[in-house]
Every structure is written in structure tokens, then in C-alpha cells.
Amino acid sequence: MKRKLLFLVLITIAIIAIYIYVQPVKPLLSVSNVYNTSEVGSTIQVNVTLSNIPSCSTWGINLTWDPYFLQLTRGTPPFENGPPFEVREGEFITARNSTTFLYFNEINLVKGEIVVIDLFTTQGVYVSGSGVIFTLNFTILRVGTSAVELNPPTVNLTESAVGDMNNMNVAHEEANGTVTNNGPPPVWATADFQTKLIYGELGTLGLASLLVYVYVNPRQPKILKRRADFQPTIDPQDQD
Numbered sequence: 001m002k003r004k005l006l007f008l009v010l011i012t013i014a015i016i017a018i019y020i021y022v023q024p025v026k027p028l029l030s031v032s033n034v035y036n037t038s039e040v041g042s043t044i045q046v047n048v049t050l051s052n053i054p055s056c057s058t059w060g061i062n063l064t065w066d067p068y069f070l071q072l073t074r075g076t077p078p079f080e081n082g083p084p085f086e087v088r089e090g091e092f093i094t095a096r097n098s099t100t101f102l103y104f105n106e107i108n109l110v111k112g113e114i115v116v117i118d119l120f121t122t123q124g125v126y127v128s129g130s131g132v133i134f135t136l137n138f139t140i141l142r143v144g145t146s147a148v149e150l151n152p153p154t155v156n157l158t159e160s161a162v163g164d165m166n167n168m169n170v171a172h173e174e175a176n177g178t179v180t181n182n183g184p185p186p187v188w189a190t191a192d193f194q195t196k197l198i199y200g201e202l203g204t205l206g207l208a209s210l211l212v213y214v215y216v217n218p219r220q221p222k223i224l225k226r227r228a229d230f231q232p233t234i235d236p237q238d239q240d
């Protein structure tokens with residue numbers, strides 16, 4: 001009984017680990033990281049990327065940063081669909097070759113904040129998959145580290161707004177970015193790598209345990225017991 005219970009536990013661990021590892025990836029809205037920013041006055045580009053999205057026709061984002069370290073870079077005229085700052089739609093949007101409405105609801109250089117809203121003006125036009133939805137250029141004011149964070153565009157939302165082809169909200173995960181003079185962390189220290197490592201270890205542990213169980217407890221051949229009253233039939237010809 002104990003062996004059967006152990007076998008079921010090991011099978012359950014393996015199935016759960018495999019299920020978690022291969023389950024569909026959720027849509028992700030993320031801000032890129034920029035490392036080794038050691039030169040004051042230099043310009044860097046920060047990307048906001050939408051990944052694994054089934055469909056997207058509109059989005060709204062409140063992006064914040066530390067104005068002590070970063071300043072939104074002023075652009076060069078003429079300014080198209082926006083204020084005199086280097087904030088542009090990404091290739092994920094422009095490659096659709098459709099008219100959009102890019103709206104800057106708020107720009108506060110003192111607080112380090114910008115609210116960006118964008119949408120396709122033609123009904124039924126949307127993007128799907130993964131790509132950069134917009135970019136921002138920042139000027140380095142001081143050497144150091146500043147988070148570049150995603151926030152809800154309005155007070156009645158709990159996350160950035162992403163609308164599908166029917167303008168319905170798309171549930172998604174979010175990942176903030178960092179601009180720093182430090183170098184990038186090692187691969188093994190990233191959250192994505194550690195998560196996959198844990199799931200992989202669970203699956204490997206379950207499979208290895210199962211193999212050990214089978215090896216240590218091989219299936220025994222079934223032995224048939226002869227009945228006590230069994231009398232073999234002997235062919236008379238065999239007696240000659």
C-alpha cells in the first residue's frame with residue numbers, strides 16, 4: 001500500500017511540474033532595461049513592449065521615472081502627433097500601416113511622469129503577437145539608477161489599459177524596467193530563469209524518482225498456485 005501511495009505522489013509531482021512549465025504564456029507588458037549608463041548628457045532609448053498578445057487595438061500607459069537621474073529628451077521639429085519630446089510609436093504599431101491616434105494626456109518633467117494613449121482609428125484593425133508599442137528617449141542627468149515603472153493611466157484602473165480587437169480589456173502581466181550605470185545581472189539571477197529552473201527541477205525530480213521506484217521495485221512475475229486437489233491427466237500412450 002505504501003509503495004502504491006509513493007508511486008502516485010511521484011506521478012502527481014511530475015504531472016504538476018510539466019503542466020506549469022508548458023502552460024500558455026500570459027500577455028506581458030514590459031519596460032526594457034538599460035545598463036552601463038555612465039555618461040552624463042548622453043541619450044538612451046527605453047522601449048515598452050507588448051508580448052504574447054492575441055489582439056490589441058488600443059492601449060493606455062502611465063510611465064514614471066526618477067527625474068533626478070533622467071529627463072525626457074526634447075525632439076527636433078516638426079512634431080507629429082505629439083509634444084516636442086522624443087516619444088514615438090514602435091514598429092509593432094507602425095508596421096500595421098494604419099492610421100492611429102497617439103495622445104499624450106499628461107507630461108510632468110518635474111515629477112517624471114507621462115501618460116500615453118494610443119489606438120487604431122479604423123474599426124477591426126489590431127496587432128497580435130509581440131513587439132515594441134512605443135519608445136522614449138531619455139537624457140542622463142546624473143549617473144545612478146532609476147526605475148521606469150508602469151502605472152494605471154487613470155485612477156479607476158488597477159493596471160495599464162490594453163484593449164483587444166473589440167476594445168475589451170486584456171488581462172496581462174507587467175514588468176518594470178531599470179536604467180542604471182551598473183552592468184546587467186547574470187542570467188541565472190533573473191526571475192524568468194529561476195522560475196523555469198524551479199519547474200524544471202520539479203519535473204526532473206518527479207521523473208527521476210519514478211525511474212528509481214521502477215528500478216528498485218521491479219514487477220514480479222505472477223506465480224500460479226496449483227490446487228491441492230489437482231490431478232494431472234496422463235495419456236495411456238505416455239506410459240509405454
